[in-house]
Amino acid sequence: MIKISPSILSADFSKLGEEIKNIDQAGAEMVHIDVMDGHFVPNLTIGAPVIAALRKITTKIFDVHLMVENPQDYVVSFAKAGTDIFTFHIETAPHVHRIIQNIKENNMKVGIALNPGTPLTTINEILDDIDMVLLMTVNPGFGGQKFIPSVLKKIKELKEMIRARNLNIDIQVDGGINKVTAPQVVAAGANILVAGSAIYGSDNIAKSIEDLRK
Numbered sequence: 001m002i003k004i005s006p007s008i009l010s011a012d013f014s015k016l017g018e019e020i021k022n023i024d025q026a027g028a029e030m031v032h033i034d035v036m037d038g039h040f041v042p043n044l045t046i047g048a049p050v051i052a053a054l055r056k057i058t059t060k061i062f063d064v065h066l067m068v069e070n071p072q073d074y075v076v077s078f079a080k081a082g083t084d085i086f087t088f089h090i091e092t093a094p095h096v097h098r099i100i101q102n103i104k105e106n107n108m109k110v111g112i113a114l115n116p117g118t119p120l121t122t123i124n125e126i127l128d129d130i131d132m133v134l135l136m137t138v139n140p141g142f143g144g145q146k147f148i149p150s151v152l153k154k155i156k157e158l159k160e161m162i163r164a165r166n167l168n169i170d171i172q173v174d175g176g177i178n179k180v181t182a183p184q185v186v187a188a189g190a191n192i193l194v195a196g197s198a199i200y201g202s203d204n205i206a207k208s209i210e211d212l213r214k
């Protein structure tokens, strides 16, 4: 089954609570929360206090994507704030196995994100220990960018790695996902679609979510 995780990066931040209720009622399975530190990516967004406030609004899965240096420093505070899936970038984590253990000890699911230029070999040794791989289909930092088609081959290769090892791991994609690119990433093997502009830029949020799911 395809799951939709709307990225609130494209929501109207002046009414964030309302924007989250909208995607909740429209049938999204998750809420994708982009955390940026101005170092790993050239943009700043939100942190644990905002996530804790939003946690009161919905029971949907909080799918939190940390585009930050030193992600290990945020495990405990993000768990307390109500994070369900803690996704960090492999490019930021020399002690990746230690962070994975720490995330699990704090009762969150583990996601690992890869930039478009980062090869799958970087996660070969820890694939058995994680719940989700996030393949970025744009360079992280901003919403509204153009989908990078060369990632389709990487999605297929990851799907094959997972199948060959008989693992149960979600493949999430993020960046430039819309009605045109969604069928391509799903055909390649992705099962969780993150979308910001395609959902929040639409006049009919429920329809845009269903269009992506189809």
Ligand SMILES: O=C(CO)[C@H](O)[C@H](O)COP(=O)(O)O
Binding pocket: 007, 009, 010, 032, 034, 065, 138, 139, 140, 141, 142, 143, 144, 145, 174, 175, 176, 177, 194, 195, 196, 197, 198
């Ligand atoms: O992680 C992100 C950017 O780093 C965003 O989630 C992503 O770009 C979604 O926005 P859009 O669907 O508009 O491309």
